[in-house]
Amino acid sequence: MTDPRVAPIRAFNRTTTERLGVLEEQYLARGRPLGQDRVLWEIGTSGADVRELRARLGLDSGYLSRQLRALEQEGLVAIETSPDDARVRRARLTAAGTSELDELDRRSDDLVGDILAPLTERQRDALVDAADTVRRLFTASAVSIQAVDPATAAARTAVEAYHRTLDARFPGGFRAERSRPAADDAFRAPRGAFLVAVHGDRPVGCLGLAFPDDRTAELRRMWVADDLRGAGLGRRLLAEAERRAADAGARSIRLETNGSLTEAIGLYRASGYREVAPFNDEPYAHHWFEKRFADDPASAPRVGFIGLGIMGRPMAERLAGSGVPLTTWTRTPTDDAWPVGTDVRSAASVADVFAGCDTVFVMLRDADAVDAVLRRAPGGLAALVRGRTIINTGTLSPSFSRTLADEVERAGGCYVEAPVSGSRIPAERGELVAMLAGRADDLRRIRPLLEPLCAQVTDCGAVPAGIEMKLAANVLVLATMSGLAESFRFARAHGLDVGRLRDILDAGQMSSPISRVKTAKLVAEDYAAQVAVTDALANARLIADAAAATGVPVPLTECSGDLLAEAVARGDGALDAVAMARTSGATER
Missing domain, CATH: 3.40.50.720 (NAD(P)-binding Rossmann-like Domain)
Incomplete structure (x- = not known):
């Protein structure tokens, strides 16, 4: 059976290629297909080695050579010998190529402007957020994980980035010479492995696997590039290292980490690692974790x-x-x-x-x-x-x-x-x-x-500082929901288009995630509870009681509480808090 997730992605591909003009014989009406324009963009004003272009774009050498030859014949690109290495060919833009790149950038900006123009401000933000998510996930799906020798350039690049990340994240910085040593031999088969995640020709993650004894595996040097965090790459590296450790007969796998690396700690806990007593003297470690392969998976914490x-x-x-x-x-x-x-x-x-x-x-x-x-x-x-x-x-x-x-x-x-x-x-x-x-x-x-x-x-x-801070924040939340309910009640009483009111509020300076969600509900008169009236009233009373204990007046909260109590009295307690708009004939036109 076909995965049901395939069809929506294929539909997305069809819509996107059509809307961006990818199907046109001449992309952006410049007399050449998109592939050649994409090569121009990748060369850019700084130029690029041909082999780097091939790796970055994922093209075979024959196809890339044909694209470059076409651009040369058009007078946009020159292919020269690299001044650093006579064996390396380098592509650069000619003066005409630089002008053409400027024109392509202008037309591309215009195309995006045409896409955004018919949308509301809220829809534009949603499209930009979705595009960023798609780009990030497409990038993640193109990442491959390889076991390499720890002395290779890719491994060295990844470890250097790992050290820079630790230096930036640790409160007192990081110095490799102070940390426990990790010789390259520890990560070479059969004693271990060094995994590098690669996107194109760029290392974007790494993880070292070592075997201090026949029954124990140890993880070192976990790193994921900033632009790929949150895309599941750390989990993929961890799973691959665990697979290799289990295949090698290890009964357990362990690691240590610094308390400032909260994302990594969350990943380890979520992956079934238990915090254990320190098993080494790593000076930068605050937490030591272990996972036993012999355990039934259901016995994870x-x-x-x-x-x-x-x-x-x-x-x-x-x-x-x-x-x-x-x-x-x-x-x-x-x-x-x-x-x-x-x-x-x-x-x-x-x-x-x-x-x-x-x-x-x-x-x-x-x-x-x-x-x-x-x-x-x-x-x-x-x-x-x-x-x-x-x-x-x-x-x-x-x-x-x-x-x-x-x-x-x-x-x-x-x-x-x-x-x-x-x-x-x-x-x-x-x-x-x-x-x-x-x-x-x-x-x-x-x-x-x-x-x-x-x-x-x-x-x-x-x-109780956490609760007190929450109540302080809820003063504004309650005032916002009360204000929105009253705003829409006012608009309907005057026969105004509440859809236009929503667009105005969503585009204004007071717009916020909660206001945008609530304006949508108020336009549709959708009062299915996200925060029920009864819960909002309970919060208003908690704020009022806490304020009374310290002698602080909270008139806005008391007013919101009165409106919420009125909504409960009319039988709306289970509805969303913005059902305050129904109170006192709010929906009458």
Whole structure:
């Protein structure tokens, strides 16, 4: 059966080639096909070695020679002997070629302008974002991973880039002479392997595999180029190294890493590596990891997730999609299937979640829910959390969170506040903002688990600073949703085109991700909940109570709370918070 993902990509190819004029005999009406223009662009004003052109463009030598010959005959390109090496041919643009390149750039800019012109500002941004994603993924799919001798130029280039990256990322910089030595022989067969990821002729990643003994494999020098981070290349390198280690008979594989490399730490945890005691004296290492091949894959460390509501479910899906094995429990079970390829188990009880997981996310609506689920569980809170870490991602009152943290720690557990800002759509996209509070060691340890969920993770200090920061941010969120609801209510009352109002607001200085999502809902009068009215009202009351405790007036929040309470009173509590626009005859025309 054909993969269902093939057809949409083929349709994309057809649409793109037609819209960009690739099918035309003369691209951009300049008398030559796209292939020759692409060679001109690649030569550029700096010129290029012919063999570099061949590698960069992925062309065979015969075809490239024909394209260059045609450009020479047109007087646009000159082929000369390289001044550095008489054996190397070099292409450069003539004066006519430079003028032609300028004209091609102008016409290309005009073509893109014609594509963008009919679109709204929001659609233009979406197209640019999509184009960047497609470019990045196309590039990732063209990367090959090869085992090379560590003394080759490609390997040396990759290791030098690895050292530069460490020097930039480590708080005190990096000096190779201070690190544990890694001789080339350690990465040569049969004692090891050195993997280099290559795009065209450019090394874009590397990973060294060594075997200190017959049963153990060791990973060193993991590096991925900045422009390919997030494209899955690190996971591919890791999987290839693990395959080779397992094929060689290793029973376990281990590595060490620096605490500043949070993306790498997240990858290792998601790939089933367990943090272990230090097994070497690497001065730059903060964490040591090990993965045992002899284990059943199902025995990889599991993470618990309690609460699968509007926010909890997409968060759990993101976490599972990153490779983290999950054990879940929710008060209102559903039959919804989890994404294919994820390892998610549904526990019969909260106690079962804690029994099988060292770290447990808790995403519950309010303090009453936390009491019902955790404090009233058989054996009480202490029996659940001893030796466990709770990551509370819900929004509670600061005083309740502080008390809960004290109870957890007295019972021998760890408590981290990680309330998240965002609604269902940012949760689905992994674009939440998390505000952390707790002990520094705990925050460093759990932070990688938040990477698949969040666009930003910020340490705020000790509990309850995370909750307090979330409430401070929600003051603006509530005011924004109230203002948008009132704006659309005003427009409809005056018979205005709310679609035009949306375009104006989305293009203005106050536009933001949340405002653009909510204006779309208000135009369509789509009140399916992303943040329910009842949840928004609960946040407004938490802000008001916390403000009252310190004597700070919050009149905007109190006004928003009144509108939300009115929406609940008219039966709209389960709708999205912008259903405030329905209050007081808001949808009458």
